[in-house]
Amino acid sequence: MAVEPLSHKEIEERLAELPGWSYEEGRLTRSYRLGSHAAATAMVVHIAQVQEELDHHSDLTLGYDTVSLSTHTHSAGGAVTEKDVELAHRVEDLAAGHGAH
Template structure:
């Protein structure tokens, strides 16, 4: 399956199971996570995410709070549907979160 092709609901559920702290949002068209940062400003975490996004040429929406960072990911080029690109970016974000002292919060 091509990298930017929309995923089936079954593929989405399978991939989501491997991303603790992430959930579906906006009618299952977005991946979403909210992180709380204990010791490091959320802006530093956001800058690290931005560098990964540039590397992957795939960008998310970031919402910066005092001690939180919310991330929302979709593939606009696929009709705002979830693709493997979204899960790759989410996995990269989840992998760097502990290094920033970022812990995922429960879904709203």
Template sequence: MPDAPLSQKEIEDRLRELPGWVLEGDRIHCTYQLRSHFAAVAFVTHIASLQEELNHHSELTLGYNTVRLAVNTHSAGDRVTAADCELAERVSAIASSHGAG
């Protein structure tokens, strides 16, 4: 059974614990700045491994020294679920080890 969509209040409560993450439309997203293109690529690779581990994938965009994630759950009608917040939490937890801010 797919995750149930979170209410607006539940999303807002979860995002208060996730600096840099915001709700825009039907997705939560965050953009990280890194010191170089290579650092951004390494961060993307680490994010990809987290996504595989969770079996939950975001829209992941690599720029020269930026990484942007946008995520919602397709099986929940393209709404934000607890799985999206868990992915955001896991990404936030590794960001500083990559020098992402």
């Protein structure tokens, strides 16, 4: 089943539900700071597990004590879709458990 791109207005509405997230260069993006490199690594592994579950994968960047991700949907021509919003919500739900802010 094809996924439809969200309009700019729909993206803005979804971002209102996702503090800390932004829309940059056609992607939803967010960076988190954690207490240590080990904590950041654990969060990346947890995000990867969620991505596998959703069969939807973002670009993840692991820094010393940071995790950054950006997501869009390749099958929708690189546009932002509900799949990206769902992934963002799932990442937000797990971030607090890792001490991310």
